[in-house]
Amino acid sequence: MSFPWAQAYEPKAPLMKWLDQRLPLPRLVWNSVGGGYEVPRNLNYMWNFAVLAGFALMLQIVTGIVLAMHYAPAGDLAFESVEHIMRDVNQGWLLRYAHANGASFFFIVTYLHIFRGLYYGSYKAPRELVWMLGLVIFLLMMATAFMGYVLPWGQMSFWGAKVITSLFGAIPLVGEPIQAWLLGGFAPDQPALNRFFSLHYLLPFVIAGVVILHIWALHIPGSNNPTGVDIKSPQDTVPFHPYYTAKDGFGLGVFLILFCATLFFAPNYLGHADNYIPANPLSTPAHIVPEWYFWPFYAILRAFTVDFILPAKLWGVVAMFASILLLFFLPWLDTSPVRSGSYRPRFRQFFWILILDVLILGWVGGLPAEEPYVMISQIATMYYFAHFLIILPLLSKLERTLPLPNSIAESVLHGEKRESVPYGVQAKPAE
Amino acid sequence: MATVEHTDGTAEAAPPTGGEGHRRRDFINVAAVSFAGVGGLAVLYPLINQMNPSADVLALSSTEVDISRIQPGQAIKTIFRKQPVFIRNLTPAEIQQANSVPVGDLRDPQTLAERTRDGKANWLITMAVCTHLGCVPLGAAEGENRGEYGGYFCPCHGSHYDTAARIRKGPAPKNLEVPEFEFLSDTVVKIG
Incomplete structure (x- = not known):
């Protein structure tokens, strides 16, 4: 799982030695994202986006869990509970805007991460499974984001859910039963909203699990690099910590500046105004x-x-x-x-x-x-x-x-x- | 553990029945795994089926509407199974327009008579759900865009329906669906 010249984990404090013999968790961290993981020395800033995507996932999970403490997944309460978060809950506006814009920034860094892989051939042997697991994460992200957008139960939430579930209705023969099964009814309503909330809460943890597999599969051959040439000798690599923890830390700072600028000065720029109108099954927005x-x-x-x-x-x-x-x-x-x-x-x-x-x-x-x-x-x-x-x-x-x-x-x-x-x-x- | 295998692979305790090299342990193995598999599938059934429409959702599957106040040329929107429904009182001109179209030219060939009840051809009752991706078409209320064929127009992706609510232009594959309905009297219709 690593190169022979990688620094071995050597606990010094007695407590760490004791722990290492019983539950070698610090050893795992050291070998995965510490001094024990050797990384090509020539990575450019396009290699920052994996860590940024991981950060965005954590941001979504943390803000999402606290939002769930105030949100009610019921047809007649969902929209009002979101407004309650925005107006009444302490710093609720901050948490909700961070979650909504966090989704957008998660996709921005993920798209850059994917295009990095496309340009530098990171999908090629021996990293095919790294690439495919990444695509699984991307599909899970899309499902999670779609269901999350339904939860505020505004016009775009409702009609987005209707259009996307209608896609399954296009399948010959079994399409309509599948659509009714997904929605628990014949149109988006209470059952759909409730199950979307349940799955929206679940899927980020599934994503986190697949991320672990993604990193595991990556660490078998090690990271790709801008030349695409394989690692051959100790001169080709530096330890992840402190070299890339520092570089990723800088990238995180830039990311946070852009994220906060959007969060505080244009929180609705990436959203759609129609989603501040409560869902109405009898009226379709002019432009979904x-x-x-x-x-x-x-x-x-x-x-x-x-x-x-x-x-x-x-x-x-x-x-x-x-x-x-x-x-x-x-x-x-x-x-x-x-x-x-x-x-x-x-x-x-x-x-x-x-x-x-x-x-x-x-x-x-x-x-x-x-x-x-x-x-x-x-x-x-x-x-x-x-x-x-x-x-x-x-x-x-x-x-x-x-x-x-x-x-x-x-x-x-x-x-x-x-x-x-x-x-x-x-x-x-x-x- | 009940049988001891020799190095040549033959079991010490031969099965009392069956023969052909099958041991009692093989049978127990296959039976146990099969039974566990059937049990696993049985457990999956409620876990999957719970997502289908529940009894109270299905219970809302019919609705009665008073149509006495809908004048010729007017239409209303009502609700059936939580989805909008159009009830339109066609004018003689609209009926004639619908009947003048050669059925073979249509994407989803149906005559107006097939979409209405005998003797009540002026009552066109359809789901107000575009067969493309489920938007509510325009055309029921006064002054709304009724499309190039004078029926309904879906603003989402530009599907045009004619006066019999049949698809004529745009991406929708089918005519607006006609739900099951019956006239309880001249002024009351039961949908579903």
Whole structure:
């Protein structure tokens, strides 16, 4: 689980020795996030986002538990209890705004973390399971966020729940019984609200469990790095503590400044005003949109407007789920042996086009389903699938990659160009 | 523990019945695990089924409405199974418009007569739930957008329904659903 040169845990105080022989918890921490975990010395700031996502999860769990002390998951009380939190509970406004904006910031850092993995090839062997567990966490996050947004029981809560559960109604034959089973009725109401609260409370702890598996699987090969080159010698690594605890601490400070700026000066900027109107089953808001972090997926859902063998609605549902499930196959779609995008000039260009494509999907996903936005979402959806199913497999075969450095240490100490040799050539650099 | 295995793998205590190399312990093993499996599935049933609509939710599954005050050309919105329902009194022009459409051209082919009761073709009763993603279409209240075909219009994703509430344009796959209903008298209708 670690490199042979990693510092071993050696308790000094008698109490720690006593504990180590009975319950070696400090040893586990030391080996996981302490001086015992050796990390590539060249990690850049894109490697901060894992710790920030972990921090955001803790923030959500802590604020969520205290909010649950004041919230009532009942159809006629839910909206009022949220207003009670905002107006009457001591610092309730702070806790609720921190929880609502915390969700947005959790998704921001998670998206950056995912794109970091995409650029530096962190999904490739031997880290396929790290990547797939990460996708499981992402799916659980989406389910948790969706159910959390239903709890305030405003107009967007209600109609968001209605639209999303209607997705399951699109499944042939079993769709409608599944929808009724999910809702415990024929439309979102008391039973749905109550079970969403129960699951919204449960899932973050499931996420925390999968995070442990994610870190465990990561620590078998160790962290990837900006060169994508494997760790070869003690010169390539530094201990996680104090080097990366310090770097992550700095990143956390920057994160908290941005988070607090939003929390205190624009707490409703990322939300939707309609959710301050109590849920009304008889009146649909003019423009139903999910929270911003679902917009790219919402755009894919709405991009299908023509029946082709199956109804258009079902295609939309299938495409939306496929857009994420596809990523589980990414380690086998991109077969290039070079991990890092820094050494893949063509891949790098297509990577940035993909980023642009996802931003466009996010942009049209938040707009009404009108022309020209429908057309734009259709083109962007096609490109999204083409990137993973056509472009990446072809690139892996055709691309001529740049020479890789011999080692991480060399790329750091002597510059990448001078000492590097072409990929696959094992010759020693000339003296 | 009741049997002792020799190094050649044969059991000392041969099964009294069955033969063919099956030992009594194998039978007990299979039976116990199978029984535990059946028990496990039996435990799952209530855990899953508790999420289905409960008795009180199902008990709300019919509603009676007085339609005596709905004039031709007007529509009301009422509630059935916690979902909105449209009850529309069609004008002769709207009925004619609905009947003039060739059924074969429709996405979800149905005639107006199939969607209403004999002799009461002017009473169009449908769920007010868009078959796309469940929004409430506009068109029941005075002055609302009734879409390009003069029936209902869903603002969420732009589905247009005609005067018989059949889907004509937009992403919705089906006509607005007609719930079960019967006329208890000329002025009272029971939905469900």
